[in-house]
Amino acid sequence: MEIHIPGTLKLSASVLTIGALDGIHRGHQALLLKAKERAEKLGVPFVVYTFDPPPKIFFTGCRLLMSVEEKLQRLKMIGADHVIVGPFNEAFMKQEVPDFIAELQEMNPVEIWEGPNFLFGKNRKGTIEVLRRYFTVEVVEPLTCEHGDMISSTRIRQLLKEGNYTQAQRLLGEEYFTSFVAAGSFTLKV
Ligand SMILES: Cc1cc2nc3c(=O)[nH]c(=O)nc-3n(C[C@H](O)[C@H](O)[C@H](O)COP(=O)(O)O)c2cc1C
């Protein structure tokens, strides 16, 4: 797996997924595995565009579920061929939608895979509909927990805050969570 800074990766074809992906929870896993499956079927590299820190951490200072190193390790396990890590800061967040689109075009994505409600670009003006003007965008069904609620990093942060580690573990995907704890790198702050 190769790691890149924004604006440096040029490919003649790819399958792309963009997202903060904090925790690589079960919803993220479902999305990433689907995109990987498509990349393999199409015979093109699978590219993940992520951010460090996740935008929500930058804006709200909420709890980070996973360091960028852990995230990269998980993305490697999932089979990403390339990962772009966007340093999410004042300059990056001001990037306008057309500039970000132009950067994505350099990777010639045959398909972009996202979950529902994906937004991007300055003031979150970029929507799935905007992205569809330039690319083929596929949207996966949201993965929900047994109660029917959508699995999200926000939900997991809330569960950890409440001390509900069992449910947090379920939503993160047990095997991943266990390995974070075993590695001593996933610190639960009570
Ligand atoms: C170039 C760029 C600029 C962004 N600017 C903003 C911004 O001004 N305000 C904001 O709340 N989020 C901004 N974001 C973050 C997005 O809202 C969103 O968190 C990001 O695209 C990842 O999607 P996800 O949160 O669904 O994982 C920006 C994202 C990108 C790629």
Ligand SMILES: Nc1ncnc2c1ncn2[C@@H]1O[C@H](COP(=O)(O)OP(=O)(O)OP(=O)(O)O)[C@@H](O)[C@H]1O
């Ligand atoms: N439960 C889910 N099922 C399918 N796709 C998901 C799910 N949760 C997130 N995604 C998708 O993963 C990508 C990255 O999303 P993101 O990292 O913002 O996840 P999130 O869990 O919603 O995070 P947060 O709660 O911090 O906003 C987006 O395309 C998003 O739609």
